[in-house]
Amino acid sequence: MDVEETLAELVESNFLKCSSCCHDYQNPRLLPCLHSLCAECIQKLPHQISSQSENQESKDNIPNGKVLEQFACPICLSSIFLPDGGESAFQSNAFLFDLCKLYKYKHDSGRHCDYCQYAGKTVDAVSLCLNCHDDMCGNCHEAHQKTKITRTHQVVPYEQVKNGLYDHDIRQNQKLKCEEHEDSYLTSFCTDCEMLLCPECQTSAHVSHNIVDFENALPKYSKQIKGLISSIKTRLPSIQNYCEFLEKYSENLDQTKEQLLADTQTQAESLHRMIDECKDKLQKEIKESCEAEMNQAKDKLKNLQIASTSLHNNAHFLNQLMAHGKPEEVLVMHREITSRLTQLIKMQMDGLTAKLRIGFIPGANTEQNVQTLLGKLSNDMIPVGKSESNQLAGSELRITSVLPNVKSTPEFLLSFDSEGTDESRDIWPTGMAITKKDNVVIVDRDNKKIKVFDSVGKLLKEFTGQNDNKIGIPFDVTVLENDTIALTDYEKENVKVFTQDGNHLLTISGFFKHPRGITTNSKGEILVVDCRQQRITVHDPKNGNLIKTIDGLDKKGNRILVDPYYITTTHEDNILVTDTAAPNIKVFNMEGRLIAEYGTYGVKEQQILQPFGICVDDYGYIFVADNQNHRIHLLNPDGKLNKFLLTKSNSIWHPMAVNISKKGFFLVSEALGKVRLYKYL
Template sequence: MEDTEETLAELVNSNFLKCSSCCHDYQNPRLLPCLHSLCEDCIQKLPRQITAPAENTKSSENIPNGEVLQQFSCPVCVSSISLPEEGGSMFQSNAFIQDLCILYKYKHDTDRQCDYCKFAGKTVDAVSLCLNCHDDMCGDCQEAHHKTKITRNHKVVPYEQIRNGLYDHDIREYQTLKCNEHENNSLTSFCTDCEMLNCPQCQTSQHGGHNIIDFENALPKYSKQIKGLIASIRTRLPSIQNYCQFLENYSENLEQTKQQLLTNTQTQADSLHSLIDECKNKLQQEITEACETEMDQAKEKLNNLQIASTSLHNNAHFLNRLMTHGKPEEILVMHREITTRLTQLIKMQLDGLTAKLKIGFIPGANTEQNVQTLFGKLSNDKVPIGKSESAQLSGGELKITSVLPNVKSTAEFLLSFDSEGTDENRDIWPTGMAVTKKDNIAIVDRDNKKIKIFDSVGKLLKEFTGQNDNKIGIPFDVTALENDSIAVTDYEKENVKVFTQDGNHVLTISGFFKHPRGITTNSKGEILVVDCRQQRITVHDPKSGNLIKTIEALDQKGNRILVDPFYIATTHEDNILVTDTAAPNIKVFNMEGRFIAEYGTYGIKEQQILQPFGICVDEYGYIFVADNQNHRIHLLNPDGKLNKFLLTKANSIWHPMAVGISKKGFFMVSEALGKVRLYKYL
């Protein structure tokens, strides 16, 4: 993790530009979510595991083409990567490596031909390169290039000097990224509202009225964020390396123990001769199997940690090089993937041992009465790893505060309904859901910009959009208040609006938000709102909307730990649960704002989440989390540990979004495109 001292020339001529899969120069390098890069063709050639939707389910019929889950393992870090059937096209190009590959070709290709002579049907060796046009030219075309009014001031440099490395930085300076939508345009600026690079045509057609700034002014914010994450990785690496050393030493000690015990048993066997040969062989087999099984486990964990360490090293080297030699737009175009990956690595849990094998040999008395007693037996047990050895594996946990009722082995489906309103002109996108005191169901239809009220069996009672100054812009989430009115977050208008269930406006809370998403209430009836732009939580008086407190969501070092928060819920103890889709996990805070615990890492296995969306808590403290991309509902115990997957694709669940508990104690979930389902789970 040390900062690189290599020059640009050294970097270009190093193995940094070699694909780790094919070991050749990168061809159209693609950036994977784990921040390793592969050639696009190499991605297509990697072995894949395909998971199809559950058969004979209505939800599978609604899955768009390309949503069949395909996975492959990164050849560098063995991370599981998911992609649609289109393969590498889902991964963005690694602009940094691509431009360095172009520079490498300029310096090493010896058979470059004049681009202009090609148009005349001639093949002439190129002697120079126009940095403005990126065209190869022969001597005659170079001379003509300098005589035209448009190109006379272009910077043309000889290939002889390029190959000697005299123009590396000049070539880098003239390299630009092209717009994917407008191929002839270069990306020239950055939209801070959309966090996207754009060309002049994009500014006009897609970013009208947005805050547009140049790359140099946009870079500091993301550069600081990435450098901070790199610094966090630096603090993470020593603990992994120390644990790798512990596992190596443990394996060596096991080998020594095994050899010593085998020697002791052989000595005992020799004293008892053939009478105890059978017993000796049996116990030696037990010793070998116990020790070697333990060694295999330790070596497997060691190998996994070494792979993780290598991955962190590779990520760090890539990012150090990117921050040292990358252009602003190259950094900015990858900032989301970088931030997501680094956050995952920082929060990565070490897969270490929870107990060590304690094995010994207890010799028996040298008599002939009982062969088993004579020969002795093994003391074969597991002992907990000491606190000093397992400190790196410890983490905060919530406390179970009640006796929990049993959960059904299979959730019982009760009913479903489509949350359709009237005069819909777009697909239904039910991002928010809440249950009122009368057991009515309030649904936020984000894309149709409506609030819809249904009764407990799915009959539409009312729909509204607000009026005049209180008209809803882009709503996201909803919560029911103690007076049975509902509060809705509106991230276009940057406020929270309170309505009666008849659609009458009661209150607007504004001035505190930049991009409000999730909303909920606590035991006092106070309104809690999570702001994804400001990465914080605010608490408001439900009657006046006045700010009661701001929870900055910081760790012990004062760093913000919310990356891309979506939904929020509270427990009976008023602990705050926030789903964070970029981490991705669930983060837990108390009402004083102290970070308590977290659940979930990136993936498809148990305790893993691809995209956590809605979250809610029932009266017993059970926690329900919608995993949108894994098509399943996590049921967690009040201590934050996984109880089971309550619902999966096998139960016809498809892209779950918002979740809730009805007044009758039934679990509810909304799905992409508008389906709402109710289940009995206790």
């Protein structure tokens, strides 16, 4: 709050200046926001027409369907509704009005005697009656003191008024007039109606009310107002601190803006420079290769042209010799002629052994790749007061490499049925993995088998395990770094590891209730998602020991894995899990923190009916099998939908497991055993 001023200081300050016109207040009116303006200034402010429907917050104060005018307070910008009576209907600010009168007493020059004006005279006033508030000349002053009614009034000289000697006396004698009874002054307060009264008011509607004088009425309201002022005082430091925070925040934002603009400009210039350097290098190589080949071709051409001319001359000479030469002339040169002609017949033409084939294969000049090279703007909101550290690192899926173009329609390469031998039930290929030799490993859940096919679908091996290691109900499979096969078995509640020939190596048990999806990370560790325990476990591939448990929590610490199916990892070791409960794709970092989500339940774009297999290619593209919608979702590495890679129109039917071959082809298994192979880049 401001330091309290003396009355004299207050009257001489800008306290009496209207914020709109910047002049002394003229008929000051108190607005609902407690700011005051001249009545005329209120009238001059821009007004807007509004109605109840447009102002729901104030509908209790607006008659139904009534059109009102409103304006903005120039100090606090609050919206103020104009009362029915216009600006004059606002409460008069009696405090400012009386202070302005005091200011005029002290500063107005050329004040004239009020009594002489009644007689049609203009005489300078020299005195002021504090009781009547009348200006008087010297003669009228003397008459005023001789009149019985006014002889006790306090009359003071204007010179002393202007010097501020009677400020408090003037204020003490200033009274408020009754708006209803203009000739009466307000003298008392009705506590029932909470309004000021004049003597005439007391004889009408307030006869039976509790009427007290101002001094007795003030303590209650003074205490209330002082309490509110105290509350305001306690709030002001926090508001001031927040203002300082906002100023500093705005300053930091401006600095950040300038720095980011400079950084993006530098990055763009660097890319331009590198592109120009690469272009110059390519063009230099083009020129050198083409010019070297052109020079060689020119040399060959020149030599052949000389040989051609020589042969032409030889032929012409010999034709003439044979036509017109005498026998002895031919015979004398026959050795030279025979030798030369024999050389020419046996001569090999010095031509090109190979032609230069040169071309330009343009890179994928997509907007996505340009953005990847230039950089991505991290633009999000964090709660005020929370630490900003580590907000940008690992907070989302990101595109970290240039992406190749995806074919508008993937090229179908081949398909095969994943049939084995001696099978009594339909094939249900719930899992698929790829070996280092590009062999395809299929989990046949209902026939309780693991089948290994070569890259064109020829069955190489099938096994079910033996004795204690016999496979119960397998679900998913992955290939470990040593090219062995690890599968989940939810009937036996374990993970088994076999060689590709079916020899059992390891069983991991004691950690699972219903293991489903299985994969590995960049360290070769085994990750298993358990649908009953709604968690992910990480295991040592050598001995199966538990490395860590990932519960999969949201930002509030709640478990969000409901019915998880499949699992895969990105090159950054982020974990992607498909879940029948939306959002259907949940992404965690290795610490188990949720960093991204994708998909809701349904048939529309970015919706999934039943998410099954999921995999990631070398570029970070994410593939998701939407089993009930008969389609494959292709997501960019940042988790945004790129397109539907395959749909029912491509003959896809209930896709289950998905994977990428070593040659970079996309594989998908379907219900009842069909496996399809596509070239998508």
